Amino acid sequence: MTTLSSPTNFHQLTPSTGLPPSWEVRLSRSHNIPYYFNISTHESTWEPPLGTDADQLKFYMAANHSYILPSGAASGPNQQSKIRCSHLLIKHSGSRRPSSWKEKNITRSEDDARVILSALESRIRNGEAILAELALTESDCSSARKGGDLGFFGKGEMQKEFEDAAFALDIGEMSGIIKTGSGLHLIVRTA
Template identity: 50%
Template sequence: MSSHRHPQDQVRASHILIKHEGSRRKASWKDPDGRVISATTRDAAVERLTALREDIVAGKARFEDVAARHSDCSSAKRGGDLGRFGHGQMQKPFEEATFALKVGEISDIVDTESGVHIILRTG
């Protein structure tokens, strides 16, 4: 196994995604018609996500539980877990933010074409 030579080749992460009117796909498992998403500004999405992040950081809520309830990504069913990924598999801002985190750290708000995210690096 050559994994010790390139520890940065792959990471594992979970995330919480809040979509908004600027998102590429304005629909999710929670909002199949995209009614809520289309009416959500980026600012409102960031505000919601910031509040959720504060609860997690303060220990009031578990990342997985928040993801399962609030994330607009289908990974919500797995508590936000995206599994392992390497370079070039995710949108660039998402990838860069994840690789910059230490295991167990939660990112600040990250913008991609999908919406706004917070990312928890798990491996």
């Protein structure tokens, strides 16, 4: 995994989180997921700030912000209240917001988006690539920077079509192409 910080800035990172000075991890009350907050500037972001040690943050988040089933609870795709997924999104002109970090104005048709995503799906299923790698460069979602990782979410937090597909997956399983108002998705359940 690549580290976002340069070696010269490493010693300045907050030891437990890997975040740059003045940054801390907070929990969103409305979404019940972690976000990043700068106590000096009052800036907040869902994405790790520039200069973060990604490996150190990963260990911190796993230890402090992972969802664990209560003991004795049943496990299975529909038994957890929160799951974790990564996805790859291809938008089209009919998407709810036809723009992305890659393209200011997306003009491709839904059919063209489906062709693009089908080719990417084939590469993943053939073992030529993994979704997280392709998401970094191909996904129209801002989660691309995190390999498509959406973090933990529960029912009612995602668009219905996305949620239905995600909760039906077993851990490690990838969906087929899923259509939502945002565009076309491939989803992998990671936890």
